[in-house]
């Protein structure tokens with residue numbers, strides 16, 4: 001059973017948490033198999049924005065009750081999805097990314113406030129292991145009120161590992177990056193969704209808008225979450 005109280009405490013204190021087994025592993029595998037052929041490159045670390053337009057089966061991830069409860073706890077009653085699922089594929093041999101905090105904090109004067117502007121989720125469509133490029137996080141870094149110093153190593157940086165079907169959740173201020181995929185054959189696929197409070201608006205043209213005809217078929221709760229990110 002998932003202990004949401006514990007997850008909220010971890011997210012508040014350490015800046016991240018992992019919820020195990022939210023999605024059936026077979027469904028995670030199915031979504032991974034749909035995702036791979038869509039990706040624009042066959043090597044390295046590759047992203048695809050607007051993936052819900054191509055894989056409507058990602059919709060349940062966007063409105064999973066456990067994730068929405070956590071988002072509401074940190075963001076308040078009214079929050080939105082500014083993008084519509086970014087696939088993040090870390091292929092064998094891909095190098096580690098650089099540690100960073102997430103949009104929109106780059107626009108906010110430092111020191112950043114303690115309350116989050118973004119709750120990020122990364123659904124593990126494959127296992128996330130230290131070898132295949134599991135996201136690295138720096139626990140507690142969201143409390144620093146600033147981004148990481150360039151090119152510094154942080155000794156408490158650690159990989160956020162989990163089995164397929166789990167979800168990694170972090171505060172936008174938590175320093176993080178994809179790990180290096182040091183394997184020759186193990187792929188790592190994640191599906192990323194970020195939730196923002198009502199007062200944060202997506203930058204115009206930043207990410208593909210959701211196709212209107214798909215939006216019309218989604219449940220009302222998902223329509224509410226996506227209403228600022230749908231085609232006119």
Ligand SMILES: O=C(O)CCC(=O)C(=O)O
Nearest residue numbers: 088134135176177178179
């Ligand atoms: O793919 C990952 O593990 C990290 C993703 C990331 O850095 C981000 O979403 O900002």
